[in-house]
Amino acid sequence: MSVVAHGIRTLGVLGSGQMGLGIAYVSALRAKVPVLLHDRSSVQIQKGLELMDKLLEKDVAKGKIKAEEAKEARDRITVVPPVQGLSGLRDADMVIEAVSESLPLKQAIFSRLAAELPSDTILASNTSSISITKIAASTIPEGQSSASKEGLQSPARVVGLHFFNPVPVMKLVELIAAIQTSQETMDRAKAFAIACGKEVTSSQDVPGFVSNALLMPFINEAIMCLEKGVATRDDIDKTLKLGMNHPMGPLQLADFIGLDTCLAIQQTLYNGTGDSKYRPSVLLERMVDAQWLGKKSGKGFYDYSD
Numbered sequence: 001m002s003v004v005a006h007g008i009r010t011l012g013v014l015g016s017g018q019m020g021l022g023i024a025y026v027s028a029l030r031a032k033v034p035v036l037l038h039d040r041s042s043v044q045i046q047k048g049l050e051l052m053d054k055l056l057e058k059d060v061a062k063g064k065i066k067a068e069e070a071k072e073a074r075d076r077i078t079v080v081p082p083v084q085g086l087s088g089l090r091d092a093d094m095v096i097e098a099v100s101e102s103l104p105l106k107q108a109i110f111s112r113l114a115a116e117l118p119s120d121t122i123l124a125s126n127t128s129s130i131s132i133t134k135i136a137a138s139t140i141p142e143g144q145s146s147a148s149k150e151g152l153q154s155p156a157r158v159v160g161l162h163f164f165n166p167v168p169v170m171k172l173v174e175l176i177a178a179i180q181t182s183q184e185t186m187d188r189a190k191a192f193a194i195a196c197g198k199e200v201t202s203s204q205d206v207p208g209f210v211s212n213a214l215l216m217p218f219i220n221e222a223i224m225c226l227e228k229g230v231a232t233r234d235d236i237d238k239t240l241k242l243g244m245n246h247p248m249g250p251l252q253l254a255d256f257i258g259l260d261t262c263l264a265i266q267q268t269l270y271n272g273t274g275d276s277k278y279r280p281s282v283l284l285e286r287m288v289d290a291q292w293l294g295k296k297s298g299k300g301f302y303d304y305s306d
Contacts, residue, residue: 006191008122012036012080012092014109016048018296019126020098022167025052029065029073031195036089038080045079052077055168087116094122094192096161101264103130107138114139114154122185124161129208129216129265131272132160136178155180159189162209163198165257173198176205207272208265216265219257220281222250226301227283233301251301254284255294263288 008031013024016039024035039045056070065073080088086109089095095117097109106125113123125135136158137146144151160176173193177186193200203209208216222236231239237249254262263285269278287293287300294300 006188006195008033008093008188008192008195010034010036010092011192012038012089012095013098014038014086014089014095014113015098015126016041016045017098018051019163019165019167020096021048021051022165023096023098023126023163024048024077025055025073025168026163026196026198028076029056029069030197031192032072032076033195034076034078036078036080036092038082038084038086038089040082042082045082049077049079085116086112089113090117092117092121094124094189096124096126098126098163101127101130101261101268103134106130106135110135110158111138115141119153119157121157122188123158124189125158126161126163128162128261129212129268131207132158132176132178132205133180136180152180156182157185159185160205160209161189161193162211164211171197171199172211173200174209174211175200175202176209177202178205207269212265213269216262216269217278219250219254219262220266220278220284223254223281223284226251227281255300255302255304257294258296259284259293259300260288 011027011033013020013035016037024037027033028035037045037048052074056074059065060067060070095113097106099105099109106127110123123139125132127135136155139154139158140146140151141154155178158178159181162174162176164170164172175186175190175193190200201210206213225231225236226233233251237251240246240249263280266278266280266284270280291297292299295304298305
């Protein structure tokens with residue numbers, strides 16, 4: 001689809017961690033739109049920009065892109081400093097939120113975005129499990145009912161746009177509509193994801209959507225097998241890699257996703273459905289308690305300290 005189809009002349013990205021940085025990367029490099037990158041941590045922004053430089057250098061070295069393309073993409077990134085706050089995203093036609101998997105945090109952010117940004121700015125969440133409908137409801141202006149004109153218009157611009165990690169590599173984006181989301185918002189968000197070079201699938205707004213409603217119970221079951229001593233870590237992962245042709249085993253994948261993120265999603269599934277099959281493994285809970293979060297912390301089911 002053309003740029004006219006999505007109409008995003010400037011994108012805002014909220015959160016400069018691994019996901020936010022990846023979204024900024026493909027938006028600047030593939031969709032070729034200016035990106036306003038905001039995070040409340042200056043240190044995190046600096047880490048994110050350093051990662052982007054490394055990714056661009058690697059793509060140039062591999063011959064995937066030309067040096068001029070890398071420079072143009074990097075020049076499209078503008079940092080909105082922490083002190084400026086969310087108002088620094090006012091020029092964005094769409095903002096994609098990529099912060100921690102916490103419903104209260106996302107509700108607070110979307111409430112502020114709706115209040116501080118123009119009324120036609122699309123507000124997208126990169127959540128991998130949390131209800132888009134609940135997030136959209138948080139944008140209803142204070143003092144307005146959900147049935148008022150303003151109470152209907154603001155949630156209509158909220159959409160789930162779930163990129164997968166690592167964003168520069170993974171081809172998929174999962175598109176999720178809240179019950180309030182307008183068709184125009186859905187169409188523009190999908191067109192933008194395609195412009196980023198992604199394939200798009202759609203899911204209803206159920207706990208975990210399609211992807212994590214399937215993936216997380218699979219990972220959780222693998223952790224339970226380890227917890228019960230059914231098989232060793234290495235044998236669990238090797239069985240799935242060689243027997244089912246998975247690119248990596250479920251325990252290694254959990255480490256790459258982040259065990260805290262896995263636990264948060266599993267809790268969302270369990271709390272959202274009340275189904276005992278989604279109850280998180282005790283071992284997963286204990287590892288998160290120990291701050292053994294996987295690759296990002298240097299230790300999970302595997303050791304990444306080197």
